[in-house]
Amino acid sequence: MPTTYEQVRESITTNIVATIATSIKNKYAPFARDVKAGEFQRAYNPSNGNSWEGLNSLMFDIKKAEKNYPSNEWVTIKDAAYLGAPTAEIDMLKSSWQDKAVKVQYIAKKEVVNVYKTDKDGKPLPLLDENGKPRMGKDGNPLYQFEMTPQLDAQGNPVIDHKTNKPYMKIKTELRDLPQPVLKTDIVYNIAEFPSVAQALEKVKEARAELEAGKNINTAEIKNFNKFKPLNKSTEYKHILSNSKDYQADCKKVVLQDIKAQLNPVTAEQLTHYFNAQNFNRDYNVPKGFNEQQKQDIQRILDNQNSKEQDSKKQEVQKEQPKQEKQTQAKAPATKKAKVQGKGR
Incomplete structure (x- = not known):
């Protein structure tokens, strides 16, 4: 039976609520302490400069507090490789990634696609080999030429x-609407999990600070300087706490409003103040301390989560049992036949 959109949303909310409850119980919830306006670090991706918002941003703040990471920069493994992470660092993370990863769920309404070169009729131009014949891909389909565009630095200037x-070139891309919204999940890690990338980023930050101070810096001598992007303030959107009533049903993000019913009222109030403090760049003062009822609600949430995980494991075992029985039955006749043949020799 296929998973419905609402089932996926329910799974997301359950995981978020459990993560919040765990952070409170283990005393590293970032919204359980006062924060000065200037101390907030918005979670963002240094490979593109884009920040996360809402509950996804909260998941990063919680993981940062849990692991005591020094900064709030996050990347996928693909991003880390792009920023120069060596294979050894990536392989080491892959061997023990579970407790370091943050799952980011979002609704994709557009997709990034490569732009083909076209002829006067708008048809893509085939990619030709040295003999002038169309090249074919591994799947047997023809390959086409891509439009190329200059690589730009953080100030929007071509990288020479x-x-x-001449400027370095890259394949031109564009955003196109998807036929229908798709729920996607990215596995993201703090940049501290890639030490060489974290060190390179610190050097880039130092160089940017010197450039802003008016010093002359040869950025070409700084490794991957133009690949690292600062936080893009123009796309640092405010946290959305509730979806409008006329918002398209199958595009709704999971926001604070969606999980309030599963939270203790004190926790919900703390999160509302925490998000608004970031939205309006003001100090965050914990509105109320944890009370006994809140502690009981936290334990109830965690108990329910553990119960669901155990039920899920039982269902997986039950699904596997019929397969194992069939495999055993299939092997049995062959074994018996082998014994009979052995007697006749």
Whole structure:
């Protein structure tokens, strides 16, 4: 039976509520302490400069507090490789990733696609081999030429290759609407899990600070300087606490409003103040301390989560049992036949 959109949303809310409850119980909830306006660090991706908002942002704040990470920069493994993470660091993380990962769920309404070169009729131009014949991909389908565009630095200027005195080029991309919204999940890690990338980013930050102070810096000598992007303030959207009533049903983000009913009222109030403090760049003062009822609600949430996980494991075992029985039955006749043949020799 296929999973419905609402079932996926319910799964997301359950995981978020359990993460919040665990952070409170283990005393590293970021919204359980006062924070000065200037101390907030917005979770963002240094490979593109984009920040996260709402409950996804909260999940990063919680993981940062849990692991005591020094900064709030987060990347996927693909992003880390792009920023220069060596294979050894990536492989080490892959061997013990579970407790370090943050799952980011979001609704994709558009997708990034590569732009093909086209002829005067708008048809894509085939990619030709050295003999002038169309090249074919591994799947047997023809390959096409891509539009190329200059790579830009953080200020929007072309990045020049000093050997050729021409700009570095990359494949041009564009955003296109998807036929219908799709729920997607990214597995993201703090940049501290990739030490070489974290060190490179610190050098880039130091260089940017010197440039802002008016010093002359040869950024070409700084590894991957133009790949690291600062937090893009123009896309640092405010946290959405509730969806409007006329919002498209199958595009709704999971927001604070969606999980309030599963939270203790004190926790819900704390999170509302926490998000608004970030939205309006003001100090966050914990509105109320944890009370006994809140502690009981936290334990109830965690008990329910554990019960669901155990039920899920039981269902998986029950699904596997019929398969194992069939495999055993299939092997039995062959074994018996082998014994009979052995007697006749």
